[in-house]
Structures are given as structure tokens and as C-alpha cells.
Amino acid sequence: MMRKVLILVLLAVLVFGCAQEEKKPEATPTPKPAATETPKPTPTPEKTATPPPFGGKKEVVIGVIGPMALPEGTAEKNAAMLAAKEINAQGGILGLKVRVVVGDTKLKPDEATKEFRRLATEEKADMITGGFSSGIMSAMMEVMAETKTVFLADASSPAHPAMVAKEYDKYKYWFRISQNNGSTFAWDLAEMIDYLRDQGVTVNKVYIIRDEHVWTDAVMKGLTPLLEERNIEIVGDEKVPRGYTEYEQLLLDAQDKGADLIMPILAIAGTGDVLAKQWAELQIPALLAGHDLAAIDAGFYEKTGGAANYYIFLADGGVLVTAPPTEMAAKFVEAYKKEYGHYPESHQAYGAYDAVYIYKMAVEAAYKAGEKNPFDPDVVVKYLEKYKPGNPAKLTRNVAFHKNHALVWGDDYVRNWIAQWQDGKQYIIYPSTVANGQLKLPPWI
Amino acid sequence: MIDIAVRIIVYGAVVGGIWALVASGFSLIFGVARILNFAHGIFFILAAYLGIVLAKSGVNPYLATLISILFVGGFAVAIYTGLLARIKEHEVMVIIVTLAIALLVEQILIIIFGEHGISYPALISGVLRIGKTPITYKRILAFVVAVVVLALLELFIHKTRTGKMIMASSQNYEGALLVGINVDRIFIITMFLSAVLAGIGGVLYTQVFAASPAASLKALIFAFAIVILGGLGSIKGSIVAAFIIGYIITITNQFLGAQWAEFAALLVIIAILVFKPTGLFGVEE
Amino acid sequence: MRAEMLKTDFKKLILGIVFLVVFAAAPAFLPEAYVYLVGMMFLFLILVISWDVIVGYTGQVNLGHTVFVGLGAYTAALMQVPSRFEGSVDFLAGMPQAPIPVSILAGGIVAGFFGLAIGIITLRLKGFYFSLVTAILPLVFLKSVFVFSDIFGGEEGFSIGLERSLAGDVTLRYYYAFVIFLISFVIIYFIVNSRIGLRFRAVRDDEDLAESIGVNVVRYKILSFVISSFFAGIGGAAIVHYRITIGPDLYDIPLMLLIILSAVIGGLGTLYGPLFGGIVIYLMKSWWLRSLLPSIPEWLPINDDVILYAILIAVGVLAPEGIWGRVREMLRERAEAESPQST
Incomplete structure (x- = not known):
């Protein structure tokens, strides 16, 4: 009897003990002082001899949340850590060191919300970036609203900025920084078809292979009328789950239906390499052109054993390693390669890198303007909102936010360049202002 | 229409052949040792991953395939002697422990390789065209290998001494003990065979498709459905059932979409278990 | 006496x-982050003790408990977001948003009804077959989430909105969860210690004997299964209102293994044992292991799940009767050795 009580008490002690235990800082990127080539995109931070107190704040905590078993997550983590390392080498944010903490969503809503909450409350993250997959984003936004954490986010469903517009006070902490809204994918895909037609390619029947996840619904909603306007028939619309590999049947189905363009709209499926391989192997007489996140990876060609040749895709997120749109982007991809041995494995890297820098810029601007606590999330939001159409933050891309905190789309901002794999290299083929290559068609068409 | 029919016949046969290998392994170990191995799918996928790793590090792809298949056989024997042999009598515990093993290995694979699939290095390439239906040599290879291996398995079981002892133990455990068969040794051999069959299936499957950690659960579901349909412990039944399930998969893929294939297979399992529970196992409980 | x-x-x-x-x-x-965790733990405990009713008290090893957790959870979630039925089951789409207690209760009732139906079909099967069928069932329901993703949201699940959580404030939410747990525990406690519970145990200990003294074995098995499912549904529904999101993880095998691990560590058929096991396992998974993980070198392919599965395998192979049960046995033996005169 006494033992039982003892065990219970012991248990309670354990519970409380763990709670009181000070958290060891994890994965703090050690600042190396002599980083010569670090970019300086922001006005030099306030060099105060003794850091201002900010209510006893000792460090700035940046949370990165994403699926860490997928390239999208690791790219976010790596990029944010690189940004923090560079910033720390230059004295941190307002003299405070930046510490990066990582949460793994495992691409499950429960893990994602649990981890977001951990980052926000246990680790006391000042800003969180990342969050691949739209459905999981919606779940995390609730925790964000509850914990009032600035969230510079990934994912593409227009439902998220709509939430900001509808209940501003609740969701205003959310900004989309990685990429444009899903509805802009539709514009880009329609432009892709216009471009192909301009180049003399017949496109009358399109066969769509897309993720079964919510973000593609938004794309389809925008794309269907655009295709109708162009007298293009959608001869197939197939949804595939994550890890899908049986594309052969779909490709043959597309061939049967006389499709002249097979349009992948894939991000979460993650098996674009298998699609490209089966397409090339079967020599399906239809172009493979659409939006496939996997194809943006600089290592994609090698992964497919060269089958990705002629694959046309959207350079989602606005940066292609071979054609960086800004000076900072050019420096970043090289710094990334130096640090990790390869180019960013997914475009989410640019969003996460920009997120850390834009957060720094907003906090510093708030401080300069005399805000009492420039780290207060409500204050940060106010200063982030100053980057709006006409006044973009010049980072790896030109980042500006709409009123609903979606990323501004356009040639001078962020957009999904039309690109193609040719003999192992990625080229932007449209628009001509940034193009560094020309369309090539597969010999079997 | 005829093209679609040809395609379904050809593609279904390939899928059926691969799953027949995996399922006959699953059936074998249940038939002989009464072990319902929920970790069967990991032999399938581990062989593929190991083969990929070896081939990428420069080993000849055929040699890599051979090594990895033998490795999963050894791994299975280790799992059997280290863990399952101790709890064999406790059938429910076997389910729980093998499930935990399956998830454990899947997690480790996710940590090492990520969730995205990777393809097996091509052992063969090229396309054969029947009318308008292109068939890759990989698929033909998969089918031929599956048929040959299954034929060899039949020969082994019916013509060799060890095979006959395996058969005897599966039909009558006590009897086998009485006539002096070293049953424990037989169990180990069977476990090895079972994993090797799954491993060959895994290599063939990932040739045509791709290896991903989640494929191990898929392999388990299909193997389970096939074995339940064909009768647990009956290899011939498994082979016939494998082709039935192969066609169900191909047809649902063609007309309903990918998610339906596994759903349909699961419904087959439940329906048969519920409506024809006894007799199926060959033993009255 | x-x-x-x-x-x-x-x-x-x-x-x-x-x-x-x-x-x-x-x-x-506790800091707020841990308050949230411990609150969640109470709801997990409901899942564990309700599993004990059918397994520990009635002796039917149900490996598909998460079916009912998920059913309760999806019921509650869809009652909060009925618009998800649009375009498929239109007459349900117009349903008004239910008050939270109603939606939790409905989660339990739906799970209970499914328990009744599944129980009638499967509990005719004995021992191993029952476990086998129930082991497959979660996969069927799991796949249904993907196949009918328009309604259930596929692998991403969906969110019911912060307004529909048990309470906006975390501490208050903690107490709600605590109360839901206490109510469930007390009801289950009284059931298993009543005459009904006695019959459950009679069925568990010897079916033939139970039959011969006039206990309708199948009926009591089904009754136990329904009670167990009902509380699993309550737990699942409460979880949805606690964490605001729903996803297929509530049907999935990892959750089932977590429940099994808790109960097996604690020792079945005691309520207290699984309770103890549930507390240890849940806090270990969501808390202690997470703070332990950063100290594991990165080249080791180990995460929290790997450690838990390894523990489950070890417990399953080394001490299938439950560690807590074994410890208690040892303590009793020692006590008996110390005082041989008292029997």
C-alpha cells in the first residue's frame, strides 16, 4: 500500500521534475566569426554596446516546422540554420543571438500541431517558419492563433489567406512566404500552355495527374475555366496518394484518350521521378509539362537516371539554382552548397531563408521606430505588413505581402517561372525577360 | 477496348506474379510454424533498399540483388530465433510483436532514406509492344522470375527431403516430432525461405515501381488478402489467389483509382474472415 | 473478511x-506546454482503460480498438463541420453545428453502435480469429479516410476551429479533460465491479464454466465490447475537441500499439495497472523521449517511435503478462516470504 502511494508520488515528482528542468539549447548554429562572404541584405543592425533588455530577453528563437523525412522539411531546416548562422556572425538580431529549434510534422496533423505547440510554448519561439502541406497548415494555424506566434509559412491553399482576411485579429500572425497562392499556379499553368502553343506545339487535350490533397483543388478550381477559355479539353483528372508509383496505367490511359499534354500537379506525392521514368521509358507521345515540386530539386535529373530530360515544370517559389533572380539568391545557393554539399533540395529553402531575414528586418525596423518591445508578435506583424506591393523586401526574391498576407505574384515579385530539364540542367524558358534557355521537344513526339 | 483488356491481362499477370511470391512466403511460415508474421512486408522492402544501396555503392546490380535477398533471409532467421521462437505459443503476442517490428523497421527506413520512394537500379531496360500496349522488359522480367521461382518452390517442397519434411511439419506438428524431424530446424529453414520469397518479390516490385517505406505495409496487406483468399498455409491456393488479387488491383487502379486497390483487398480479407472463418485455416479451433 | x-x-x-x-x-x-500534454494524457487514459474492459476483464483480445477511437473522433469532427458532406451526403450537410457535449456523446454512441454491429459479427469467432479480424479492421477504416477524402479529409485531416475546442484557455481545457476522464473512469469502475463485471470475468476465466452456470457468454462479450467501444468513442471525440484537429492517426496502428503497450506494461484486468502504464507511456512518448532525443547522435536512426516499438517488443517477448503485474507479484512474494504466518 505504502509502496503504491510512494510510486504515485514518485511519478508526480518525475512529472514536475521534468517540467522544471531547464531546456538545453539544441542545435544552436555556432557562429563562426570570420564569415567573409555573408550577404548583408539589411541595414546594419544597431550596434549597441549592451543589448537592450526587451523584458530580459536573452535570445531570439526561430522555430522551423516541417516534414523532416522529406526534402521540403530538411531544406527549410538547413536554410533557416544557415540564415541564423550568418546573422549570428554579424551580431544577431538587436544584439541577441538567434537560436534555431526544429519541429517535425511527420506530415500528420496531430504531430504537426503538437510540435507547433512545443516550439511556441516550450521553446518559446519568437517566429516559426515552414509547414509543408495545406491541410496540415490549416491545423497548425489554430495553434498559431492560440499561442499568438508569428508564422512565416509554406503551403499554397488560398484558404489560408482567406482565413486572415475573414478573422484578421485571430490569424494576422500568419504570412505566406514560400510561394504564391495555389490559384496563381493556375495562371502559370495556363501561361505555360500559351507559351507551348506559341512555340508551335499542339495542345488540345490535357490529362491531369495530381495530388489528392486539398491544395490541388484550389489549383483545379482556377485552372478549369482557364482551359475552357482556350478550348482545351481535360480528358483525364486523376488523383494520386502520397508515394504513388503506378503511373504506367495512367500514362497509357492518357495515351488512349489522345492527350497531347500530360500535366502533373504534384507536390506531396513526391514520386515525380517515377512518373518521369515511366513516361520516358514508355515513350508516351504527349508532353510532360506541369507543376511538380520534385522536379525543382537540382538532383532530380540524376535521380531519374536522365529520364527527366524534356520535363517541363514550374520553378515554384521563384528561384531556380541556374537562374537566381536576385543577388542574394545567387549568394545563398552557393553558400548553401558550401555548407551542405549540395544545392537546396527543395524550393522551400528560399522561403525559410527569407523568413529569418525578413523577421530580422521587421524587428529592427520596429526597434528603430521606437517600439517598446519590438519582439511583441503584434508589433512584428505591423512591421511585416509594411512590405507590400510597391515596397518589397529584397531577399532571395522580392517579397511583399497582400492585405490577406498572401505573397504578391508577378514578374517583379515572386512567380513560378516556366522551366525545363535539358541534358542534366534546368533552364528557365519563359518569360523571355528571365529565360536562359529555349524549349526542346522530346524526339519521340 | 481490346487494348485495355490486353493491358489489364498483361499488367495484372505481372502484379499477380510478384504478389504470389510475397504471399507464398507469408503462407509458408504460417502453414509450418503457425506464425502470422505481420512483419512480412519488411523483408519485401528491406531487400529492395539493401539492393539499391549496394548497387549505388558500385556493386554489380545482379550480385547486389543476390546479397540483399540472402541478407533478408538471415535477418528473418535472426528475428525468429531471437524473438518469435520464444512467444510462438502465444499467438496474439506474435501479432503484436511482429506489428511492432514492422513499424520499427519502417521508422528506421524513414529516418535513413526519407519517405519519398527511390527506384531500384535497372537490371534490364527496353520496351516490347503488343498492339498499342507497351510492356517494359522490367515487367516481363518480373513475371518470368516470379513464375520460375514459384515453380522451383513447388519442386523443392515436393521433391527434396527437406521440402517433404517442411510439408510434413505443416500438416502434422506432433507427427513430425514423433518421426524424429528436427522441427526447430525446419522452422528456421522455412523462415529463411519465407523471407527470401518476399525479398525477391520486393526487388522485382521496386524494379517496376519504386521502393518506399510505406510499401512494406502495402505488401503486407496484399499478401494477407491473397493468403486469406487462397487459404492460409496452402501455397497453391496462394498462387491462384495472387493472380485474382493482382487482377483486382489492376482493375481497381484502372477504373477507380489507386486508393481503392488496398481498400478492396482489405474488404476481401474481412469478408472472408467473417463469413468463412473456420476451415480456411485447415484446422478447427 | x-x-x-x-x-x-x-x-x-x-x-x-x-x-x-x-x-x-x-x-x-506546470508550464502551459505541459499542462496541455497532461490534459491530452487523460484522454489517452480513457482509451487505455476502455480497452481493458474488453481485453483485461472479458478476455477478448481486441486489436482494433482504434477503430472506435477514430469513429468517435470523426463523428464529433463532422458534427462540427457538417459542410464536409456537401456534394456527397447532402442531407447531412445542412446539420446544425452540435453543442460540444452532444458531439462528444454522439461520438461515443456511434462508436458503440459500430461496436455492437462488429461485435455481433466477430465475437462469434473465438480467441485468435477475433484478434486477427480486429487487427485488420483499423486498416479498413484508415483506408476509408483516404478513399472518401472529400468527407474525411484524407491524410491531412481537417480542423474544427479553435471556437469548438473544449475551452479556449489551456488550463480550463485541462480541467475539462480531467473531468471527462474522471467520469469515464468512475462509470467503468462501477461497471467492472458490478454483477455485470463479475460475469465478464467469468467469461474470461472459463467460457464453458460461465455457460454452465447460466451466463450467456456471447451476449456478455458483446455487451463488454459495446461498453469498451463506447468509451473509446468518447475518448476519440474528446480528443478532437481538445486538440481541434482530426486526422487518420486516430485510426492508425501506432496508436493501437501505444494503447497495448500501456496496458501490457501496467498489467491487464485491474484498471489501475493500465492507468499507471498509460501515464508512464504517454508522458514518456510526448515528453521525456522528446527531451531525450536531441542528445542522441544524429547518425543513429532512432526517434521516439523507434524507442517505443523497441520497448514494446522487449516487453512482449520478456514479460508478456505485464511489467507492473510482475513487479506486484514479486512484491507480494517478498511480503509473503517476510511474514510466512499471515496467509
């Missing part, structure tokens, strides 16, 4: 009071 019974009751009472006081006071000491 009577005095002894009073004595054990007294022990339990003290234990209960310690438990109540510790956890009622917890939010005052």
Missing part, C-alpha cells in the same frame, strides 16, 4: 485522493 475489504477500499481511497490532488493541482505548477 469484511474488515479486509474495508481495508482495501481504504487503500484505494487514499490512492485515489493522492491521484486527484496531484493532478488537480498540476496546472498551478
Whole structure:
């Protein structure tokens, strides 16, 4: 009897003990002082001899949340850590060191919300970036609203900025920084078809292979009328789950239906390499052109054993390693390669890198303007909102936010360049202002 | 229409052949040792991953395939002697422990390789065209290998001494003990065979498709459905059932979409278990 | 005899009071992040003790408990977001948003009805077959989430909105979860200690004997299954209202293994054992392991799940009767050795 009580008490002690235990800082990127080539995109931070107190704040905590078993997550983590390392080498944010903490969503809503909450409350993250997959984003936004954490986010469903517009006070902490809204994918895909037609390619029947996840619904909603306007028939619309590999049947189905363009709209499926391989192997007489996140990876060609040749895709997120749109982007991809041995494995890297820098810029601007606590999330939001159409933050891309905190789309901002794999290299083929290559068609068409 | 029919016949046969290998392994170990191995799918996928790793590090792809298949056989024997042999009598515990093993290995694979699939290095390439239906040599290879291996398995079981002892133990455990068969040794051999069959299936499957950690659960579901349909412990039944399930998969893929294939297979399992529970196992409980 | 019974009751009472006081006071000491976790733990405990009803008390090893957790959860979630039925089951799409207690109760009732139907079909099967069928069932329901993703949201699940959580404030939400747990525990406690519970145990210990003394074995198995499913559904629905999101993880095998691990570590058929196991396992998974993980070198392919599965395998192979049960046995043996005169 006494033992039982003892065990219970012991248990309670354990519970409380763990709670009181000070958290060891994890994965703090050690600042190396002599980083010569670090970019300086922001006005030099306030060099105060003794850091201002900010209510006893000792460090700035940046949370990165994403699926860490997928390239999208690791790219976010790596990029944010690189940004923090560079910033720390230059004295941190307002003299405070930046510490990066990582949460793994495992691409499950429960893990994602649990981890977001951990980052926000246990680790006391000042800003969180990342969050691949739209459905999981919606779940995390609730925790964000509850914990009032600035969230510079990934994912593409227009439902998220709509939430900001509808209940501003609740969701205003959310900004989309990685990429444009899903509805802009539709514009880009329609432009892709216009471009192909301009180049003399017949496109009358399109066969769509897309993720079964919510973000593609938004794309389809925008794309269907655009295709109708162009007298293009959608001869197939197939949804595939994550890890899908049986594309052969779909490709043959597309061939049967006389499709002249097979349009992948894939991000979460993650098996674009298998699609490209089966397409090339079967020599399906239809172009493979659409939006496939996997194809943006600089290592994609090698992964497919060269089958990705002629694959046309959207350079989602606005940066292609071979054609960086800004000076900072050019420096970043090289710094990334130096640090990790390869180019960013997914475009989410640019969003996460920009997120850390834009957060720094907003906090510093708030401080300069005399805000009492420039780290207060409500204050940060106010200063982030100053980057709006006409006044973009010049980072790896030109980042500006709409009123609903979606990323501004356009040639001078962020957009999904039309690109193609040719003999192992990625080229932007449209628009001509940034193009560094020309369309090539597969010999079997 | 005829093209679609040809395609379904050809593609279904390939899928059926691969799953027949995996399922006959699953059936074998249940038939002989009464072990319902929920970790069967990991032999399938581990062989593929190991083969990929070896081939990428420069080993000849055929040699890599051979090594990895033998490795999963050894791994299975280790799992059997280290863990399952101790709890064999406790059938429910076997389910729980093998499930935990399956998830454990899947997690480790996710940590090492990520969730995205990777393809097996091509052992063969090229396309054969029947009318308008292109068939890759990989698929033909998969089918031929599956048929040959299954034929060899039949020969082994019916013509060799060890095979006959395996058969005897599966039909009558006590009897086998009485006539002096070293049953424990037989169990180990069977476990090895079972994993090797799954491993060959895994290599063939990932040739045509791709290896991903989640494929191990898929392999388990299909193997389970096939074995339940064909009768647990009956290899011939498994082979016939494998082709039935192969066609169900191909047809649902063609007309309903990918998610339906596994759903349909699961419904087959439940329906048969519920409506024809006894007799199926060959033993009255 | 009577005095002894009073004595054990007294022990339990003290234990209960310690438990109540510790956890009622917890939010005052714990940082908010942990308050949230411990609150979630209570709802997990409902899943564990409800599993014990059918497995520990009635002897039917149900490996598909998460079916009912998920059913309760999806029921509650869809009652909060009925618009998801649009375009498929239109008449349900117009349903008004249910008050939270109604939606939790409905989660339990739907799970209970499915329990009844599944129980009638599967509990005719004995022992191993029952376990086998129930082991496959979660996969069927799991796949249904993907196949009918327009309604259930596929692997991403969906969110019911912060307004529909048990309470906006985390501490308040903690107490709600605590209360839901206590109510469930008390009801289950009274059931298993009633005449019905006695019959459950009779079925568990010897079906033939139970039959011969006039217990309708199948009926009591089904009754136990329905009760167990009902509370699993309550737990699942409450989880949805606690964490605001729903996803297929509530049907999935990892959750089932977590429940099994808790109960097996604690020892089945006691309520207290699984309770103890549930607390240890849940806090270990969501808390201790997470703070341990950063100290594991990165080249080792180990995460929290790997450690838990390894523990489950070890427990399954080394001590299938449950560690807590074994410890208790050892303690009793020692006590008996110390005082051989008292029997």
C-alpha cells in the first residue's frame, strides 16, 4: 500500500521534475566569426554596446516546422540554420543571438500541431517558419492563433489567406512566404500552355495527374475555366496518394484518350521521378509539362537516371539554382552548397531563408521606430505588413505581402517561372525577360 | 477496348506474379510454424533498399540483388530465433510483436532514406509492344522470375527431403516430432525461405515501381488478402489467389483509382474472415 | 473478511485522493506546454482503460480498438463541420453545428453502435480469429479516410476551429479533460465491479464454466465490447475537441500499439495497472523521449517511435503478462516470504 502511494508520488515528482528542468539549447548554429562572404541584405543592425533588455530577453528563437523525412522539411531546416548562422556572425538580431529549434510534422496533423505547440510554448519561439502541406497548415494555424506566434509559412491553399482576411485579429500572425497562392499556379499553368502553343506545339487535350490533397483543388478550381477559355479539353483528372508509383496505367490511359499534354500537379506525392521514368521509358507521345515540386530539386535529373530530360515544370517559389533572380539568391545557393554539399533540395529553402531575414528586418525596423518591445508578435506583424506591393523586401526574391498576407505574384515579385530539364540542367524558358534557355521537344513526339 | 483488356491481362499477370511470391512466403511460415508474421512486408522492402544501396555503392546490380535477398533471409532467421521462437505459443503476442517490428523497421527506413520512394537500379531496360500496349522488359522480367521461382518452390517442397519434411511439419506438428524431424530446424529453414520469397518479390516490385517505406505495409496487406483468399498455409491456393488479387488491383487502379486497390483487398480479407472463418485455416479451433 | 475489504477500499481511497490532488493541482505548477500534454494524457487514459474492459476483464483480445477511437473522433469532427458532406451526403450537410457535449456523446454512441454491429459479427469467432479480424479492421477504416477524402479529409485531416475546442484557455481545457476522464473512469469502475463485471470475468476465466452456470457468454462479450467501444468513442471525440484537429492517426496502428503497450506494461484486468502504464507511456512518448532525443547522435536512426516499438517488443517477448503485474507479484512474494504466518 505504502509502496503504491510512494510510486504515485514518485511519478508526480518525475512529472514536475521534468517540467522544471531547464531546456538545453539544441542545435544552436555556432557562429563562426570570420564569415567573409555573408550577404548583408539589411541595414546594419544597431550596434549597441549592451543589448537592450526587451523584458530580459536573452535570445531570439526561430522555430522551423516541417516534414523532416522529406526534402521540403530538411531544406527549410538547413536554410533557416544557415540564415541564423550568418546573422549570428554579424551580431544577431538587436544584439541577441538567434537560436534555431526544429519541429517535425511527420506530415500528420496531430504531430504537426503538437510540435507547433512545443516550439511556441516550450521553446518559446519568437517566429516559426515552414509547414509543408495545406491541410496540415490549416491545423497548425489554430495553434498559431492560440499561442499568438508569428508564422512565416509554406503551403499554397488560398484558404489560408482567406482565413486572415475573414478573422484578421485571430490569424494576422500568419504570412505566406514560400510561394504564391495555389490559384496563381493556375495562371502559370495556363501561361505555360500559351507559351507551348506559341512555340508551335499542339495542345488540345490535357490529362491531369495530381495530388489528392486539398491544395490541388484550389489549383483545379482556377485552372478549369482557364482551359475552357482556350478550348482545351481535360480528358483525364486523376488523383494520386502520397508515394504513388503506378503511373504506367495512367500514362497509357492518357495515351488512349489522345492527350497531347500530360500535366502533373504534384507536390506531396513526391514520386515525380517515377512518373518521369515511366513516361520516358514508355515513350508516351504527349508532353510532360506541369507543376511538380520534385522536379525543382537540382538532383532530380540524376535521380531519374536522365529520364527527366524534356520535363517541363514550374520553378515554384521563384528561384531556380541556374537562374537566381536576385543577388542574394545567387549568394545563398552557393553558400548553401558550401555548407551542405549540395544545392537546396527543395524550393522551400528560399522561403525559410527569407523568413529569418525578413523577421530580422521587421524587428529592427520596429526597434528603430521606437517600439517598446519590438519582439511583441503584434508589433512584428505591423512591421511585416509594411512590405507590400510597391515596397518589397529584397531577399532571395522580392517579397511583399497582400492585405490577406498572401505573397504578391508577378514578374517583379515572386512567380513560378516556366522551366525545363535539358541534358542534366534546368533552364528557365519563359518569360523571355528571365529565360536562359529555349524549349526542346522530346524526339519521340 | 481490346487494348485495355490486353493491358489489364498483361499488367495484372505481372502484379499477380510478384504478389504470389510475397504471399507464398507469408503462407509458408504460417502453414509450418503457425506464425502470422505481420512483419512480412519488411523483408519485401528491406531487400529492395539493401539492393539499391549496394548497387549505388558500385556493386554489380545482379550480385547486389543476390546479397540483399540472402541478407533478408538471415535477418528473418535472426528475428525468429531471437524473438518469435520464444512467444510462438502465444499467438496474439506474435501479432503484436511482429506489428511492432514492422513499424520499427519502417521508422528506421524513414529516418535513413526519407519517405519519398527511390527506384531500384535497372537490371534490364527496353520496351516490347503488343498492339498499342507497351510492356517494359522490367515487367516481363518480373513475371518470368516470379513464375520460375514459384515453380522451383513447388519442386523443392515436393521433391527434396527437406521440402517433404517442411510439408510434413505443416500438416502434422506432433507427427513430425514423433518421426524424429528436427522441427526447430525446419522452422528456421522455412523462415529463411519465407523471407527470401518476399525479398525477391520486393526487388522485382521496386524494379517496376519504386521502393518506399510505406510499401512494406502495402505488401503486407496484399499478401494477407491473397493468403486469406487462397487459404492460409496452402501455397497453391496462394498462387491462384495472387493472380485474382493482382487482377483486382489492376482493375481497381484502372477504373477507380489507386486508393481503392488496398481498400478492396482489405474488404476481401474481412469478408472472408467473417463469413468463412473456420476451415480456411485447415484446422478447427 | 469484511474488515479486509474495508481495508482495501481504504487503500484505494487514499490512492485515489493522492491521484486527484496531484493532478488537480498540476496546472498551478506546470508550464502551459505541459499542462496541455497532461490534459491530452487523460484522454489517452480513457482509451487505455476502455480497452481493458474488453481485453483485461472479458478476455477478448481486441486489436482494433482504434477503430472506435477514430469513429468517435470523426463523428464529433463532422458534427462540427457538417459542410464536409456537401456534394456527397447532402442531407447531412445542412446539420446544425452540435453543442460540444452532444458531439462528444454522439461520438461515443456511434462508436458503440459500430461496436455492437462488429461485435455481433466477430465475437462469434473465438480467441485468435477475433484478434486477427480486429487487427485488420483499423486498416479498413484508415483506408476509408483516404478513399472518401472529400468527407474525411484524407491524410491531412481537417480542423474544427479553435471556437469548438473544449475551452479556449489551456488550463480550463485541462480541467475539462480531467473531468471527462474522471467520469469515464468512475462509470467503468462501477461497471467492472458490478454483477455485470463479475460475469465478464467469468467469461474470461472459463467460457464453458460461465455457460454452465447460466451466463450467456456471447451476449456478455458483446455487451463488454459495446461498453469498451463506447468509451473509446468518447475518448476519440474528446480528443478532437481538445486538440481541434482530426486526422487518420486516430485510426492508425501506432496508436493501437501505444494503447497495448500501456496496458501490457501496467498489467491487464485491474484498471489501475493500465492507468499507471498509460501515464508512464504517454508522458514518456510526448515528453521525456522528446527531451531525450536531441542528445542522441544524429547518425543513429532512432526517434521516439523507434524507442517505443523497441520497448514494446522487449516487453512482449520478456514479460508478456505485464511489467507492473510482475513487479506486484514479486512484491507480494517478498511480503509473503517476510511474514510466512499471515496467509
